Amino acid sequence: MRDIQSEEDTRAVPLKKVGVKGVKYPVTVLDKNSKTQQTTACVDLFVNLPHNYKGTHMSRFIEVFHKYHTDLSMHHFLDMLEEIRVKLDAQRAFGRVSFPYFIEKQAPVSGACGIMQYSCSYDGEVCEGGERKFYVSIQVPVATLCPCSKAISEYGAHNQRGIVSVRLQYNDFFWIEDVIETIEKCASTPLYTLLKRKDEKFVTEHAYENPRFVEDVVREVYLGLKKLGFKKFSVEAENDESIHNHNAYACAEYSE
Numbered sequence: 001m002r003d004i005q006s007e008e009d010t011r012a013v014p015l016k017k018v019g020v021k022g023v024k025y026p027v028t029v030l031d032k033n034s035k036t037q038q039t040t041a042c043v044d045l046f047v048n049l050p051h052n053y054k055g056t057h058m059s060r061f062i063e064v065f066h067k068y069h070t071d072l073s074m075h076h077f078l079d080m081l082e083e084i085r086v087k088l089d090a091q092r093a094f095g096r097v098s099f100p101y102f103i104e105k106q107a108p109v110s111g112a113c114g115i116m117q118y119s120c121s122y123d124g125e126v127c128e129g130g131e132r133k134f135y136v137s138i139q140v141p142v143a144t145l146c147p148c149s150k151a152i153s154e155y156g157a158h159n160q161r162g163i164v165s166v167r168l169q170y171n172d173f174f175w176i177e178d179v180i181e182t183i184e185k186c187a188s189t190p191l192y193t194l195l196k197r198k199d200e201k202f203v204t205e206h207a208y209e210n211p212r213f214v215e216d217v218v219r220e221v222y223l224g225l226k227k228l229g230f231k232k233f234s235v236e237a238e239n240d241e242s243i244h245n246h247n248a249y250a251c252a253e254y255s256e
Contacts, residue, residue: 017094018056019046025065027072027099032175041072041099045081047090060087072097074122074170078134081126091128096121101138101176107192107199108206114193118180134170139163140180142187143203144239147211159188159207162214162239162248164221169232182228186220188212214239214250222252231256 023043031037045061064087068080077095085093098121105116119139126132143161150157164183168174184190188207195203212220214237221235236251 015049017046018049019094020044020058020061021046023062023065025069027069027097029099029101030073030175032177033104037102039099039101041069041097043098044094044096045084046094047085047088048092049090056088056090060084063087072122074134074136074173077122078124078126078132081124085126085128092125094125096123103177103180105190105192107195109198109202110196112194112196112199116191116193118176120176135167136170136176137165137167138176138179138183139165140183141191142184142217143189143191143207144212144214144217145188145207145210147213147216149243150208150211157208157211158243160239160242161191162187162217162237164217165236165238166221166225167234168225168230171231172229174228174230178228179225182224183221186212186217186224214248218250218252222254226254230254 021044023045025041025043026038027041028036028038043065045065047056049056061084064080064084067083068076072080077097081093081095084095085091098119101118101120103116103118104113106113118141121137122134123137124132124134141161141163143159145157145159164187166179166183168179188210189203192199192203217237218235221237225233225235232255234251234253237249239248241248
């Protein structure tokens, strides 16, 4: 059959990225407690396209990804991109896989169990010369209590939920759970899916005793990630303010 994609294009316009975007697919990722976890990913896969090629072969992205979807561990992700690059005869291949990650979490006093969801993604790029880049992003919901409000109020203090987002360059293997635990310890209090009344009392009082600005959260997470051994990362914290009609935000980056 005629292969139109491989025919010559005469417009002399190279394309940085061509491929498939927004593919919904079941995947299996590593889980610290249960060894593996099944979840559903949104997948973007691309290669570069030289100026003389009319198009790429979209079906080949799915063919390769299907081979890896039952073991999408961190070290396999770049192998998958390299296979896509080679199969499509490209100089570069790019990929992003976003997925919800679930952790069973116990309430702090009652021990009641609930499931927390965290948003995660893998981003990678491989090049013909052997260069590889891989980043893991994790979003962690937290709660913070305002130090200023606590200091100036005769009683009480306003608090809010926020999101801490980290983007980590992959160097050595790590568990997503360890990063989440580190982040949650830097907030006024972690969040929970299930709390009994005695848990609510504990969480409320714990937050009051640990006031944090977004600046505090970012600085504490920054130090925590360095302690975990990450050599390049970014940290962002954004609070959905409870008494202001705007959000509070801070960020920091680190690179050895």
